[in-house]
Amino acid sequence: MATLHVLSHSPFTDSRLSSCLRVLGSEDAILLCGDATYALRADTATAQTLSAKTGGLKLFVLDEDATARHIALPDWAEGVDYAGFVALSVHYDKVNTWL
């Protein structure tokens, strides 16, 4: 069952993102929002980890949260607005928020 994993905590303060990557299924995707978008900051270990998985990993980012933090999206991440967020939650069978 394909799951959309939604993260909003910074990857530099806890292990949610690394735990998520460990349990991520082959059909799953990740949506980064809020402080979780810091995972895409250039030249960080998290960005390198994510970019190394780009072959199989589908990674979405809430555009306005990345913009608010002045984070440029790499070409392996896809920005979405709220309409896109809703569309993703329809496309995937389940939405799991890492509260």
Place this chain on the structure above:
Amino acid sequence: MKFAIALHSPAHAPSSRRALLFAKAALAQGHEIVRLFFYQDGVHSASGNVVSPQDESDTAAQWRDFVTTHQLDGVVCIAAALRRGVLNAEEAERYSRPAANLPAPWELSGLGQLHDAVQAADRLICFGGP
């Protein structure tokens, strides 16, 4: 598609605003929201006594307007609300508290309402944290 939305964070958390914008986008696309369930610190979003600084957006008021305008089922977890001092008139009287601060359109009810919403909905979307 039918959505159930659970909110775990107070109105001053960015995730509360994110939940509100998601809910608005869902309705704009013609989806249905079967219930909004305010749980844990999310109950603060339903308090009628939240006063936001003038230069900040008032997310609690926006939730109230949104639920009223679209006549949605806005349920506030009663156990979480009592613990945090969010009471309607009936509970204020029951526990001899000086004031009620849960205005319309909110309803106090139990966690069973979240379970019921999940059964009725195609998707449960939770919002919480930062």
